[in-house]
Amino acid sequence: GQNIDxxxxxTATEGAIVQINCTYQTSGFNGxxxxxxxxxxxxxxxxxxxxxxxEEKGRFSSFLSRSKGxxxxxLKELQMKDSASYLCAxxxxxxxxxxxxxxxxxxxxx
Amino acid sequence: xxxxxxxxxxxxxxxxxxxxxxxxxISGHTALYWYRQSLGQGLEFLIYFQGNSAPxxxxxxxxxxxxxxxxxxxxxLTIQRTQQEDSAVYLCASSSDPGANVLTFGxxxxxxxx
Numbered sequence: 001g002q003n004i005d006x007x008x009x010x011t012a013t014e015g016a017i018v019q020i021n022c023t024y025q026t027s028g029f030n031g032x033x034x035x036x037x038x039x040x041x042x043x044x045x046x047x048x049x050x051x052x053x054x055e056e057k058g059r060f061s062s063f064l065s066r067s068k069g070x071x072x073x074x075l076k077e078l079q080m081k082d083s084a085s086y087l088c089a090x091x092x093x094x095x096x097x098x099x100x101x102x103x104x105x106x107x108x109x110x
Numbered sequence: 111x112x113x114x115x116x117x118x119x120x121x122x123x124x125x126x127x128x129x130x131x132x133x134x135x136i137s138g139h140t141a142l143y144w145y146r147q148s149l150g151q152g153l154e155f156l157i158y159f160q161g162n163s164a165p166x167x168x169x170x171x172x173x174x175x176x177x178x179x180x181x182x183x184x185x186x187l188t189i190q191r192t193q194q195e196d197s198a199v200y201l202c203a204s205s206s207d208p209g210a211n212v213l214t215f216g217x218x219x220x221x222x223x224x
Contacts, residue, residue, distance in 0.1 A: 004152075031211060033211070033213075035215075040217075041217060042114070042201070042215040042216055042217045042218065043153075043201070043215045044215070045212045045213065045214070048211040048212070050211075087152070087153065089153075096141065096158065096160065096209070097143065097155055097158050097166065097169075098213065099155065100145070100152045100153035100154075100155075101152050102150070102151060102152040103152055
Protein backbone atom coordinates (compact mmCIF):
# COMPACT_ATOMS: atom_id res chain seq x y z
CA GLY A 1 0.00 0.00 0.00
CA GLN A 2 0.92 3.63 0.06
CA ASN A 3 1.30 6.02 2.95
CA ILE A 4 1.07 9.73 2.19
CA ASP A 5 1.50 12.31 4.94
CA UNK A 6 0.96 16.05 4.86
CA UNK A 7 0.13 18.56 7.58
CA UNK A 8 -3.54 19.01 8.31
CA UNK A 9 -3.55 22.78 8.47
CA UNK A 10 -1.24 25.72 7.93
CA THR A 11 -1.65 29.46 8.25
CA ALA A 12 0.31 32.20 6.54
CA THR A 13 0.22 35.92 5.93
CA GLU A 14 -0.73 37.60 2.69
CA GLY A 15 2.39 38.38 0.65
CA ALA A 16 4.50 35.77 2.43
CA ILE A 17 5.91 32.43 1.27
CA VAL A 18 4.62 29.08 2.48
CA GLN A 19 5.95 25.56 1.98
CA ILE A 20 3.59 22.58 2.21
CA ASN A 21 5.36 19.28 2.69
CA CYS A 22 4.32 15.81 1.59
CA THR A 23 6.08 12.58 2.46
CA TYR A 24 5.22 9.23 0.99
CA GLN A 25 6.14 5.58 1.26
CA THR A 26 5.53 3.47 -1.79
CA SER A 27 7.08 0.93 -4.11
CA GLY A 28 7.49 1.57 -7.81
CA PHE A 29 7.05 5.34 -7.58
CA ASN A 30 5.69 6.76 -10.82
CA GLY A 31 4.87 10.39 -10.21
CA UNK A 32 3.58 12.89 -7.67
CA UNK A 33 0.81 15.42 -8.15
CA UNK A 34 -0.35 18.53 -6.34
CA UNK A 35 -3.94 19.69 -6.62
CA UNK A 36 -5.67 22.76 -5.20
CA UNK A 37 -9.23 22.51 -3.92
CA UNK A 38 -11.30 25.48 -2.81
CA UNK A 39 -14.17 24.71 -0.47
CA UNK A 40 -17.09 23.18 -2.32
CA UNK A 41 -15.26 23.11 -5.63
CA UNK A 42 -13.46 20.58 -7.81
CA UNK A 43 -9.78 19.88 -7.22
CA UNK A 44 -7.68 21.56 -9.90
CA UNK A 45 -4.29 20.38 -11.12
CA UNK A 46 -1.24 22.36 -10.02
CA UNK A 47 1.84 20.27 -10.78
CA UNK A 48 3.30 16.90 -11.61
CA UNK A 49 6.80 15.70 -10.69
CA UNK A 50 8.37 12.42 -11.70
CA UNK A 51 12.06 13.38 -11.65
CA UNK A 52 14.02 14.90 -8.79
CA UNK A 53 14.22 18.64 -8.65
CA UNK A 54 12.20 21.80 -8.68
CA GLU A 55 9.45 22.63 -11.17
CA GLU A 56 8.50 26.30 -11.20
CA LYS A 57 5.22 27.60 -12.54
CA GLY A 58 4.55 31.23 -11.75
CA ARG A 59 4.00 31.76 -8.03
CA PHE A 60 3.86 28.02 -7.42
CA SER A 61 6.79 25.60 -7.41
CA SER A 62 6.93 21.90 -6.63
CA PHE A 63 9.96 19.93 -5.51
CA LEU A 64 10.60 16.19 -5.48
CA SER A 65 13.23 13.98 -3.88
CA ARG A 66 12.55 10.36 -4.78
CA SER A 67 15.30 9.00 -2.53
CA LYS A 68 13.74 10.74 0.47
CA GLY A 69 10.13 10.11 -0.50
CA UNK A 70 9.54 13.81 -0.12
CA UNK A 71 7.90 16.64 -1.99
CA UNK A 72 6.93 20.18 -1.21
CA UNK A 73 4.72 22.79 -2.78
CA UNK A 74 6.04 26.34 -2.47
CA LEU A 75 3.64 29.24 -2.78
CA LYS A 76 5.13 32.71 -3.13
CA GLU A 77 3.54 36.16 -2.78
CA LEU A 78 0.54 34.65 -1.07
CA GLN A 79 -2.87 36.03 -1.92
CA MET A 80 -6.11 35.64 -0.02
CA LYS A 81 -7.46 33.52 -2.87
CA ASP A 82 -4.73 30.95 -2.15
CA SER A 83 -6.72 29.90 0.92
CA ALA A 84 -7.68 26.35 -0.05
CA SER A 85 -6.88 22.71 0.54
CA TYR A 86 -3.74 21.38 -1.16
CA LEU A 87 -3.78 17.71 -2.04
CA CYS A 88 -0.70 15.57 -2.60
CA ALA A 89 -1.17 12.39 -4.67
CA UNK A 90 1.15 9.62 -5.78
CA UNK A 91 1.06 7.07 -8.59
CA UNK A 92 3.05 3.89 -8.18
CA UNK A 93 3.47 0.26 -9.07
CA UNK A 94 2.35 0.67 -12.65
CA UNK A 95 -1.11 1.76 -11.54
CA UNK A 96 -2.92 4.55 -13.32
CA UNK A 97 -4.79 5.42 -10.14
CA UNK A 98 -3.36 8.25 -8.00
CA UNK A 99 -3.57 7.78 -4.24
CA UNK A 100 -4.31 11.00 -2.38
CA UNK A 101 -3.20 12.26 0.99
CA UNK A 102 -5.68 13.91 3.36
CA UNK A 103 -4.83 17.37 2.13
CA UNK A 104 -3.45 20.47 3.83
CA UNK A 105 -5.86 23.29 4.57
CA UNK A 106 -4.04 26.60 4.02
CA UNK A 107 -5.47 29.74 5.58
CA UNK A 108 -4.06 33.03 4.33
CA UNK A 109 -4.79 36.00 6.56
CA UNK A 110 -4.22 39.71 5.95
CA UNK B 111 -18.32 19.29 -22.85
CA UNK B 112 -15.81 21.78 -21.63
CA UNK B 113 -15.41 20.14 -18.25
CA UNK B 114 -16.50 17.17 -16.18
CA UNK B 115 -20.16 17.46 -15.23
CA UNK B 116 -21.71 15.71 -12.26
CA UNK B 117 -25.30 15.48 -11.17
CA UNK B 118 -27.01 15.95 -8.86
CA UNK B 119 -24.83 18.48 -7.09
CA UNK B 120 -26.64 17.73 -3.85
CA UNK B 121 -28.68 14.72 -2.83
CA UNK B 122 -30.41 14.13 0.48
CA UNK B 123 -31.86 10.68 0.97
CA UNK B 124 -33.18 8.46 3.69
CA UNK B 125 -31.28 5.52 5.03
CA UNK B 126 -32.08 2.39 3.04
CA UNK B 127 -32.91 4.15 -0.22
CA UNK B 128 -30.93 3.69 -3.43
CA UNK B 129 -29.18 6.61 -5.13
CA UNK B 130 -27.64 7.15 -8.55
CA UNK B 131 -24.91 9.68 -9.22
CA UNK B 132 -24.00 10.67 -12.74
CA UNK B 133 -20.72 11.75 -14.31
CA UNK B 134 -20.31 13.17 -17.80
CA UNK B 135 -16.56 13.28 -18.56
CA ILE B 136 -14.74 15.50 -21.00
CA SER B 137 -15.47 14.39 -24.55
CA GLY B 138 -12.79 12.03 -25.82
CA HIS B 139 -11.36 11.23 -22.41
CA THR B 140 -10.93 7.48 -22.17
CA ALA B 141 -10.08 7.19 -18.48
CA LEU B 142 -12.69 7.87 -15.78
CA TYR B 143 -12.26 7.76 -12.01
CA TRP B 144 -14.66 7.87 -9.07
CA TYR B 145 -13.40 9.06 -5.69
CA ARG B 146 -15.17 9.74 -2.39
CA GLN B 147 -14.28 12.60 -0.05
CA SER B 148 -15.55 12.53 3.50
CA LEU B 149 -15.22 15.44 5.90
CA GLY B 150 -11.62 15.80 6.98
CA GLN B 151 -10.53 12.86 4.87
CA GLY B 152 -8.54 12.56 1.70
CA LEU B 153 -9.91 11.40 -1.59
CA GLU B 154 -10.72 7.71 -1.37
CA PHE B 155 -10.50 5.81 -4.65
CA LEU B 156 -13.63 3.87 -5.61
CA ILE B 157 -13.48 2.67 -9.22
CA TYR B 158 -11.57 3.26 -12.47
CA PHE B 159 -12.70 2.81 -16.08
CA GLN B 160 -10.39 2.78 -19.08
CA GLY B 161 -11.84 2.42 -22.55
CA ASN B 162 -13.43 -0.97 -23.07
CA SER B 163 -11.31 -2.70 -20.44
CA ALA B 164 -12.82 -4.27 -17.35
CA PRO B 165 -13.07 -1.62 -14.64
CA UNK B 166 -10.81 -1.63 -11.58
CA UNK B 167 -13.33 -2.00 -8.76
CA UNK B 168 -10.76 -2.52 -6.03
CA UNK B 169 -11.80 0.60 -4.11
CA UNK B 170 -15.52 -0.08 -3.79
CA UNK B 171 -16.21 -0.32 -0.03
CA UNK B 172 -19.01 -2.87 -0.22
CA UNK B 173 -21.25 -4.74 -2.64
CA UNK B 174 -23.85 -2.01 -2.18
CA UNK B 175 -21.72 0.11 -4.48
CA UNK B 176 -21.61 -0.42 -8.23
CA UNK B 177 -20.80 1.65 -11.28
CA UNK B 178 -21.12 1.41 -15.00
CA UNK B 179 -19.91 3.38 -17.95
CA UNK B 180 -22.04 3.29 -21.06
CA UNK B 181 -20.56 3.76 -24.50
CA UNK B 182 -17.24 4.77 -23.05
CA UNK B 183 -18.67 8.09 -21.94
CA UNK B 184 -21.21 8.77 -19.19
CA UNK B 185 -20.80 6.88 -15.92
CA UNK B 186 -23.31 6.17 -13.17
CA LEU B 187 -22.37 5.29 -9.60
CA THR B 188 -25.15 3.46 -7.78
CA ILE B 189 -25.36 3.05 -4.02
CA GLN B 190 -28.00 0.60 -2.84
CA ARG B 191 -29.57 0.60 0.61
CA THR B 192 -27.70 3.73 1.63
CA GLN B 193 -26.23 4.03 5.11
CA GLN B 194 -25.32 7.14 7.07
CA GLU B 195 -21.62 6.41 6.62
CA ASP B 196 -22.12 6.77 2.86
CA SER B 197 -22.57 10.51 3.37
CA ALA B 198 -19.72 12.19 1.48
CA VAL B 199 -18.87 14.12 -1.65
CA TYR B 200 -18.51 11.82 -4.62
CA LEU B 201 -16.02 13.15 -7.14
CA CYS B 202 -15.60 12.05 -10.71
CA ALA B 203 -12.49 12.75 -12.80
CA SER B 204 -11.42 12.00 -16.34
CA SER B 205 -8.16 12.04 -18.25
CA SER B 206 -7.31 11.87 -21.92
CA ASP B 207 -5.59 8.50 -21.54
CA PRO B 208 -4.36 6.31 -18.68
CA GLY B 209 -0.83 7.64 -18.94
CA ALA B 210 -1.93 11.23 -18.77
CA ASN B 211 -0.69 13.07 -15.76
CA VAL B 212 -3.59 15.41 -15.34
CA LEU B 213 -6.97 14.39 -13.96
CA THR B 214 -9.79 16.86 -14.49
CA PHE B 215 -12.33 16.68 -11.69
CA GLY B 216 -15.98 17.53 -11.58
CA UNK B 217 -17.41 19.63 -8.77
CA UNK B 218 -18.81 16.53 -7.10
CA UNK B 219 -22.12 15.22 -5.83
CA UNK B 220 -22.72 15.83 -2.13
CA UNK B 221 -24.69 12.93 -0.67
CA UNK B 222 -26.35 13.20 2.71
CA UNK B 223 -28.00 10.11 4.15
CA UNK B 224 -30.40 10.85 6.99
